[in-house]
Amino acid sequence: MTLNADISRPSRVEILGMPVDRLGMNETLRVLESFVAEKRPHLVVTADASGIVQAQDDPEFQELFKSADLITPDSIGVIWAAKRKGMPITERVSGVDLVDRICGLSADKGYRIFFLGAAPGVAELAAEKMRLKHPGCNIVGARHGFFPADSDAIIAQEVAETQPDFLFVAMGIPRQEKFIKATEGIINASVSMGVGGSFDVFSGKVRRAPKFFQALHLEWLWRLLQNPKKIAKVKNLPKFVWLILRSPR
Secondary structure, eight states, rough: OOOTTTSOOOEEEEEETTEEEOOOOOHHHHHHHHHHHHHHHHHHEEEEEHHHHHHHTTTHHHHHHHOOOOOHHHHHHHHHHHHHHOOOOSOOOOOHHHHHHHHHHHHHHOOOOEEESSSSHHHHHHHOOOOOOTTOOOEEEEEEOOOGGGHHHHHHHHHHHTTOOOEEESTTHHHHHHHHHHHHHHHHHHHHEOOTHHHHHHTSOOOOOOOOHTTOOHHHHHHHOOGGGGHHHHHHHHHHHHHTTTTTT
């Protein structure tokens, strides 16, 4: 990770062989702004328990994970695993919260943002809602993510024409990270980050978990109740716990 001189290098904790940066939200935002100042591509991974489990059996994704410029702690499972290793992380830094905060910064500083992913119409609606929430938010483009991998370069050229500082990709793990890595030389966004179901939340298609569920660390259950198709992802959670308990502290 290359940071500006005024941004200290964060310490990392390894969870099942995957690195996670021990940063809170405000520190993460400062690092992301330093990436924009560098004006070169940076990959940001939001690490949740399910993604770490997927990386165990996907060498390509595992390599992307390890080479990322920043890896944020995006689940209570990751927070628990870090604490168990004696390297606690102060707070969860989720993709959906990061996008929200960066849209707010864009309204103040003019950062150029592109929303790529989700079903047709969702990214556009999410962009519209975020412009209303953060007047002046500079979202320069939005496009759905329903295209085959052999069209990645063509789509990347379309995105590149808007010259984004921040590219948020909502295609699910690990497709979104693989798209970012394969096209970073075309798009040249300073910060590219996979954001999973964030556009569904911003658009209103999916309701975020109520504060009660969030306080009890049960957002995963809320997402499952909202969309039973997420059962495959939820099944990774007990596997994550089992792998952590049998791994050395």
